[in-house]
Amino acid sequence: MNNQILAGKRVLITHADAFMGPVLCEVFASHGATVIASTDPLTGADAPRAVVAAAGHVDVLVANLAIPAPTTAATEVSDAEWDETFAALVNPLPRLIRAVVPAMIERRSGKILVMGSASALRGIKRTSTYSAARGAQLAYVQAVGVELAPHNVQVNAIAQNFVDNPTYFPPEVQANPRFQERLKREVPLGRLVGAREDAEFAAYLCSEPASCFVGQVFPVCGGWVTR
Secondary structure, X not given: OXXXXXXXXXXXXXXXXXXXXXXXXXXXHHOOOEEEEOOOOOOOOOHHHHHHHHHOOOOEEEEEOOOOOOOOOHHHOOHHHHHHHHHHHOOHHHHHHHHHHHHHHHHOOEXXXXXXXXXXXXXXXXXXXXXXXXXXXXXXXXXXXXXXXXXXXXXXXXXXXXXXXXXXXXXXXXXXXXXXXXXXXXXXXXXXXOHHHHHHHHHHHOXXXXXXXXXXXXXXXXXXXXX
């Protein structure tokens, strides 16, 4: 991959201190991007607009959103859990789009990538709230992607699982022999996808050579969703 595929691009990465944020910032900068690393919470109705306004010119938006996944039985999910999960993972997306897309449409140039989850593509016990929110993210990407494509604005998503990151697979989890056994049993790759492997793919999707992708969801999970 050309090391400067993002040269001259201003890239806004949300929640840059969590989930895939740190490695995304590192990799995108290594490809020549000017990275605006936002660590502001996005749960307030006006927060996404304020973050975009503070960033100034944005060529690429990477919506990196994550929370610890609830593990409540479906019959015990409270309204508060449901509302809080959607407030963190889903509600920021239309607000970010409203803030960042008009300028992209005017320039007829822009890319938006959502760092999503493969939990929306394969059932997992006791993750109904989290999986539903992640599924809403992917459905939103598909719809907005085809809507914005005629304006030369590409919107896509990575649906990941079993990717090395401190939010979902911290060192103490990875060190557990039972988790290593689970990896070998459930993931055809037999290991976690490397954080940098994932981030390099994200950088490619945000580059000009990837302008043919529209409203697509790309699983990055070591083959987990194919089993």
